[in-house]
Amino acid sequence: MTLLSRVLAVCLVLTGSAWSQSARTAPIRVKAIPSAVQAAALSPLAGGTFQTGLTPSIAAPSLGLTPLSASPLSLPAPEFQLQASAPAVPAMAEVPVEVKSPERVEAKVRQLTEAMAEPMALAADLKSTPDQSRKAGQDIEKAMTGAAQVQAQDDLPPAGPAAPLTQAQVSWLYGELVTGPRPLLTAPGFHAFILGHPAATARIVPWLRNERQAMALALSSLVGCLRRVAESGLPPVERSRLSQALNDQLSVTVRALSQNPGLKPMQRRVLAEVDRRFLSSRAALFEVTHYLQTIRTLRKLHGKVESLLAPSPAQSRTAPSGETGQAQQKPEHPWQIKPAPPKDQRGKSRDGEVSLVNKTADWAATVKQWQFLVEKHLSRYQIAMRGTLSRRAMEFTAQQLISLLEDYKRKSGVLFSGIERVTSYSLVNTFINPDSIAGSSHGIVWVPDNKNLRLVPEKGGYAVKASFETDIQDDNVLRSVKASIEEYWQGSFEFRGETHAFRTEVTITKLAPGAAFSQGALTIRDNAKWLSMAGPDVILLSRDLHYATAAHEFGHTMGLADEYRNGYDPERRASVEIQNPASIMSSLSGDVLPRHLKLAFLLLKRRSLAP
Structure with a gap:
């Protein structure tokens, strides 16, 4: 025994x-994430479009890591501190010892x-x-x-009976959502949606009914309110109670509006669907909370990897002054350009649709696996550096750790953008439009009307000449953008029984850091975020850049719409994306098809043919 x-x-x-090293993820304080309404200057409501593509599989690497023989041993030997001694066990009163028979002990x-x-x-x-x-x-x-003395950490605030908002909670919400530095609601909107006052509701109903995009803007703001509370710095218990109380109050308000005769039947149907699928079930609150916990864990992991790969203080002191200055000026997230598939492999899929499913839970599991592997290899490295192993064994262990960390860095951009996309885009998209996944993709988002984007006739066809200004200072990025647009947007198309050649010519003027763009300029800008998007006069590029992204976004600038439909399925707690893998306007593995060239020609031709 x-x-x-x-x-x-x-x-x-x-x-x-x-x-303690692999599974527990203590929450950390991070800067507030902008709400879905404010995160993108060009939201879908304003005609903006988001980068899309087949999300790569970012499985955690296998344990058999090949050492990088060319990599320097840059990780310093860790300092070890003795653990604090355990507190003394308090004296216990003596109790009679029960004498058990051998049979009972054996059983x-x-x-x-x-x-x-x-x-x-x-x-x-x-x-x-x-x-x-x-x-x-x-x-x-x-x-x-x-x-079990160690309780499992819940991913969400505990469910419980609905409780009305208290006066203190209402005051906090008003200061955060209306009068704070990042307002999401007007005072009438707050009194109507948060408090349900009849007079305020009667005031906003005509606006919702008659103002174009008013319903979508209001619903998008409600998602932003849930997110603002979930990401606040309130104590966990208070944050949990306030999140649930706010969600339940919004459910009551939206349900009442869905029965308001002052709204159109279609608007009432949308509100009823939003309440049934997202608010009454707390599905939106679940997704927002799960997203924030996952992104915080990933940021903590990312910071740890960055600190491990950073040069040691001794290396920084011995580096030449020029190198030190460059290291200090290194951006928080450097540009990374992923290559496009070979030309002979692009657009080979059938010109049709496929369905993709993406879950925050899956991304969270991948982040946990990365966290586990980093802790595991770091522990091995720390043990090896104690000096009990041979020099060769120490170097091999260090190289294994370096290899793992560098592999994570290469894939971290997809982790961030994948997690961000489910909540900041897919959830909002279906919350404001329950039919976002149904129907068919639209072909046009606007008619281009920028003087720096011209259609020029030439022998045998047409050339599109685009003159951009940019604040991006990396010449490699600019060369990649120019090459991507010119390489993809060329070919031929049929129109009125004739074949017309099509090519694109791009010029990019790099502005000095901090310089203002010209009035009416066609611009390419550093988004410094995890998503790329475009508008009629601008292309915003993520620093985690796929070679084909510039070509995809240029299609939007010419007026072509995304050929995918993206939304959120609350029953599956997953984003659903309907894609056409053959098309560049749907998948980054696709290509520019003849129908794209023809549509771009017709859109640019509608404004005028440049002389």
Whole structure:
């Protein structure tokens, strides 16, 4: 019995130490994320479009990492500090010791062994995930103590009965949503949607009915309100209660508006669907909260990787002054350009639609796996640096860690954009338009009317000449943008029984840092965010850039719409995207098709043919 207890205790300690490094993710304070209404200067309501493409699979790397022989051993040996001594165990009153018969002891041992067989096997399995290891540890602890002392961390605020907003909560919301530095609602809107005052409701109903895009703007603001509370710096318990109370109050207000005879039947149907699918079920609140927890965990991991890969203070002091200055000026997220598929592989899919599903839960699992691997290899590195291993073994362990960290850095952009897209785009898209996934893709978003975008006739066809101004200072990025647009937007199309050639000529003028753009300029700008988008006069580029992105966004500038439909399915808690993998306007693995060239020609021709 004594030997078994010692073995189990050792297993429990080892399992518990693994939890602390791999599974627990304490929340951290981060700067508030702009709401969905303010995040993009060119929202879908204003005619903006978002970058899209087949989301790459970002599975965590395998454990068999190949060392980078050319990489320097840049990680400093860690400093080890002694753990604080455990507090003394308080004296316990003596109680009579129960004398058990050998039969009862043997039965207890057999029962304990059977109860722990499965979790012990799972804990010893090297292929088990962090969550599985954590669950196994809890089962072992429960078998030994009668109850698990380490409670699982809930991903969402606990569900509970609806509670009305208190006066203190209303005051906080008014200061945050109306009079604060980032207002989301007007005073009448606050009194109508948050408080449900009849007079304020009667005042906004004509605006909702008659003003173009008013309904979409109002609904988008409501999502922003939920997000603002969820990302606030309130204590967790207060934040949880306020989030639920606000969600339930919005449900009551939206449900009442869905029955208001002053609105059009279609508007009432939209409001009823929003309440049924997103507010009454708290699906929107769930997604917003899960997103914020996932993005905070990823930011914490990203900061740790950045600090591990950063030069040591000694290396910084010994670097030449020019290199030190460059390191200090290095942007927070440098430009990364992913290559396009070879020309002979583009657009080879059938010119038709496919469906893609994306879940925040899947992204969260991938982030956890990355977190687990970083902690695992960092622990190996720290053990190796204690000096008990050979020099070769220490270098190999360090190179394994470096390889893992660099692999994460290469894939971090897709992690950020994938997580951001589900909530900031897909959820908002269906919240304001329940039919966002149904129907068919539109072909036109606007008729181009910028003097710097011209259609010029030439022998055998036409040339599109685009003159841009840019604040991007990286010449490699600008060369890539120019090459992408000119390479993709060329070919031929049929019109009125004749074949016409089509080509594109791009010039980009780089402005000095901080210089203002010319009035009416066609611009390419550094978005410094995780999404690219475009408008009639501007292309905003994410620093995590795919080679084909510039060509996709240029299509929008010429008036072509996205050929995908994106929305959120609250029943599956997932974003759903309907794509056409053959088309550049739907997938970055697609190509510019003859029908795209013809449509661009017709749109540019409608304004005027340049002399």
